[in-house]
Amino acid sequence: MNRIPNIKPVSKAPPRKEKAPPEVPALITDKERNTIYEKGRFLGKGGFAHCYELKNRSTGEIVAGKVVPKSMLVKQYQRDKMTQEVQIHRELSHPNIVKLFNFFEDPLNVYITLELCARRSLMELHKRRRAVTEPEARYFTHQVVEGVLYLHDLRIIHRDMKLGNLFLNDDLVVKIGDFGLATTVDGDERKKTLCGTPNYIAPEVLNKMGHSFEVDIWAVGCILYILLFGQPPFESKSLEETYSRIRHNNYTIPSNATPPAAALIRRMLDPEPTRRPTAKQVHRDIFFKSGFMPTRLPVSCLTMVPKFGGRDTSIMEENVAPRGVDAHAQRPLNGRTGLAPLPQHIISTNAEREKAQQQAAEATFREPEDAYLSQLFHQVAILLEKRIPGLDEAEAALDDYQSPECLPVFWISKWVDYSDKYGIGYQLCDNSVGVLFNDNSRIMLDQAGNELTYIEKSNKEHYFSMNSGEMPAALTKKVTLLKYFRSYMNDHLLKAGEGSEQRVGDDLARLPTLRVWFRTKSAIVLHLSNGTVQINFFNDHVKMMMCPLMQAVTFIDQNKRMLTYKFSNLHRNGCPEKFLHRLKYAKTMIERLMSDASNAATSSHGSSRQPEHRHMPSTRSASAGSRAPMQVGGAQHLPQSASGSNIRR
Numbered sequence: 001m002n003r004i005p006n007i008k009p010v011s012k013a014p015p016r017k018e019k020a021p022p023e024v025p026a027l028i029t030d031k032e033r034n035t036i037y038e039k040g041r042f043l044g045k046g047g048f049a050h051c052y053e054l055k056n057r058s059t060g061e062i063v064a065g066k067v068v069p070k071s072m073l074v075k076q077y078q079r080d081k082m083t084q085e086v087q088i089h090r091e092l093s094h095p096n097i098v099k100l101f102n103f104f105e106d107p108l109n110v111y112i113t114l115e116l117c118a119r120r121s122l123m124e125l126h127k128r129r130r131a132v133t134e135p136e137a138r139y140f141t142h143q144v145v146e147g148v149l150y151l152h153d154l155r156i157i158h159r160d161m162k163l164g165n166l167f168l169n170d171d172l173v174v175k176i177g178d179f180g181l182a183t184t185v186d187g188d189e190r191k192k193t194l195c196g197t198p199n200y201i202a203p204e205v206l207n208k209m210g211h212s213f214e215v216d217i218w219a220v221g222c223i224l225y226i227l228l229f230g231q232p233p234f235e236s237k238s239l240e241e242t243y244s245r246i247r248h249n250n251y252t253i254p255s256n257a258t259p260p261a262a263a264l265i266r267r268m269l270d271p272e273p274t275r276r277p278t279a280k281q282v283h284r285d286i287f288f289k290s291g292f293m294p295t296r297l298p299v300s301c302l303t304m305v306p307k308f309g310g311r312d313t314s315i316m317e318e319n320v321a322p323r324g325v326d327a328h329a330q331r332p333l334n335g336r337t338g339l340a341p342l343p344q345h346i347i348s349t350n351a352e353r354e355k356a357q358q359q360a361a362e363a364t365f366r367e368p369e370d371a372y373l374s375q376l377f378h379q380v381a382i383l384l385e386k387r388i389p390g391l392d393e394a395e396a397a398l399d400d401y402q403s404p405e406c407l408p409v410f411w412i413s414k415w416v417d418y419s420d421k422y423g424i425g426y427q428l429c430d431n432s433v434g435v436l437f438n439d440n441s442r443i444m445l446d447q448a449g450n451e452l453t454y455i456e457k458s459n460k461e462h463y464f465s466m467n468s469g470e471m472p473a474a475l476t477k478k479v480t481l482l483k484y485f486r487s488y489m490n491d492h493l494l495k496a497g498e499g500s501e502q503r504v505g506d507d508l509a510r511l512p513t514l515r516v517w518f519r520t521k522s523a524i525v526l527h528l529s530n531g532t533v534q535i536n537f538f539n540d541h542v543k544m545m546m547c548p549l550m551q552a553v554t555f556i557d558q559n560k561r562m563l564t565y566k567f568s569n570l571h572r573n574g575c576p577e578k579f580l581h582r583l584k585y586a587k588t589m590i591e592r593l594m595s596d597a598s599n600a601a602t603s604s605h606g607s608s609r610q611p612e613h614r615h616m617p618s619t620r621s622a623s624a625g626s627r628a629p630m631q632v633g634g635a636q637h638l639p640q641s642a643s644g645s646n647i648r649r
C-alpha cells in the first residue's frame, strides 16, 4: 500500500442513518491493486465496522475485511480518525500485531484488509472459561507484552488494550488489533485526550493528568488480572463506582494467587505511572519464568481447561467390559472431577507441570457439577417469559442480527447410537471422536488419532498416547470399540478421514465429552461437558446448539448455514416464530436433562457423587424394533425410523 486514499464522502446516494449496516457487494474490487475479493462469512461488528472473511479471487488467500460505510464517515473528524488509525497500523509488522494489508474504497464503503484471526479474541475465551490456568495466563500475557514492547519501541501507545482487542489466529497466537485510539509520542509529551475502555482505564487518564506509555502497562495489568481471576480488578455495578475504585486503587488480589503473579500485577497496577515497570521490564519479569509456560496451546483451551499432566496407566476400573460394570470408586484428585495424577517420573523431572496440573484440577473443580444445565435452563426460561417481538425469518438472517463470535467451538457433527449393546459414538466438528459407554465411562480420541482420554465413571481422567504402547490391557476392548465407531462414522457418514496432522500443543488438549443424551421421536438431545446443549431435529435436519456461557443459540440448517444469536438480542430485536418453537422445545428438553441427571445422582448406589452422564433408557424404545443394530446421525444421513416427526406438537 503506497498511500492512504483521501476518503471521499458518499455523494449520490442519500446518506443512510447512522450505524446503518453497510451494503457490502458480493464482489469487492480494490481498483488500485486490481484485486477482487469474494465476500465470505460475517465475522462480527464493532461500534464502527462490520467484518467479513474476504477471499482474494486470484490467490485464494482469505483475509479479514473491515467494512466501514461512508455514511459513517461524513464528518471530517471521523475521516481523520480513520486515516490516523490506518496510518499507524499499516506500518507495523510483528508476530503479535494483527497485520494490516491494504486500505481502499468503493462508492459505498471503506475497506481495510487485515490478517484473519479466526479464533476470535481473548474476550470470548474469557466468557467461556472465566479464569484460565497460570500457564495459559503466562502464555497469553507474554505474547501481549511482546507486542506492546514492539509498539513502545516505535513510540506508539495503543491506548485501548483490552481482551476484545487481543485477537487469536488458528494457532492461538495473540495478535493485538484495533488501533483506533493509538497515537505516537514525541519526546516527553504527555497526552491529554480522555480515552480507553472503562474497566481498563488508568487513573492518570481519569484524573486528566496527562498520560503516556504507562497506560498500556496498566491495561496489561488488568488483562493479566482478568485472565487469572476471571473478572476485572475494578469492576463494580456502576461506572462511577468503577472509576472511584480505579482512582483509589481499590482492588484485591485473591489469596490463591502465586507470589510472582501477585507481585507483577501490583507493580503494573501501581497508581503512580512512573513507578510502573516498562514493557521491557515486564517482559523480563520473573512471573514468566516462575512456572510452566507452554509454547503452543490447543484450540480446546478456548472452552476447556487444558491438561498438563503426564500419562497415567493405572485404570481403577478393573472390568471395562461393556454393560453392568461396577467400578471401585476412587476419590478423584480434587474431590470431584479427577484429572490424572502425575506419575512419579514426571513429578521428579517436571515439578512445574505438576503445579500446573494441580491448578488445572482446581479450575475444573470450580465448574458447576451440572455442567451449566441449570444456568442454561434459567436463561432460556427468562427469555421465553418475556414478550418477544416477532421477526421475519429473512430479516433474522441478516448479518446485523447475528453474533457469530458466540458460535460454539465444538459441536457434534455425527453420532451413532449403539446403546443396545455398547453406547453412543460421536464425532466432534474438529474430527475428534468419542464414545459414551453404557457403563457411563467415556473415551475420546483427538482428530489426529494420537491422544486418547479415558474417563472413568467416577470422572477420573486418564491420558494415553496411542503410539506409546502404554495402553493398559483393561482398556483394549473399549479402544477397539472406539476405533470401530470411528471407522463406521468415517465410512458411512461423509468422507473417510484418517485423522489430520497432530499440532504442537495438542498433547495439552482436553476435549469436551458427551455427558448426557437421549432421543425423542423428534430429536436427539446431547449435553456436552463444556455446557453446550445440542438438539438435532430429525424432520428437517436442523441442529440447534445452546451455550450457557456465551448465552447464545446457533441454528445450523441442512444447507449448513449457521445463524448465531445472543439470547439478549432475540429479546431486543425479535425472534422468528420457527426459532421460538424450537426454543420452547429446548426448554422442556433441558428440564428433562436436568431431571435425568438428578435421578441418576440419587438412584445410583446411594451416592450423590455418582456420575450423571447417562442416557435415558426410556428413549431407547423410541425406535426399538424397527432399527438396524446401529442408529446413525450426521450431516448427511439420518435413519428412516428417526425422521418424519413434527416437533411442533
Ligand SMILES: Nc1ncnc2c1ncn2[C@@H]1O[C@H](COP(=O)(O)OP(=O)(O)OP(=O)(O)O)[C@@H](O)[C@H]1O
Pocket (backbone or CB within 6 Å): 043, 044, 045, 046, 047, 048, 049, 050, 051, 064, 098, 114, 115, 116, 117, 118, 120, 167, 177, 178, 180, 405
Ligand atoms: N483481524 C480480524 N480477524 C477476525 N475477526 C476480526 C478481525 N478484526 C475484527 N474482527 C471481528 O470484527 C468485529 C468488529 O471489529 P472491531 O471491533 O475491530 O470493529 P470496530 O468498530 O473498529 O470496534 P470498536 O467498536 O471496538 O471500535 C470484532 O468484534 C471481531 O469479531
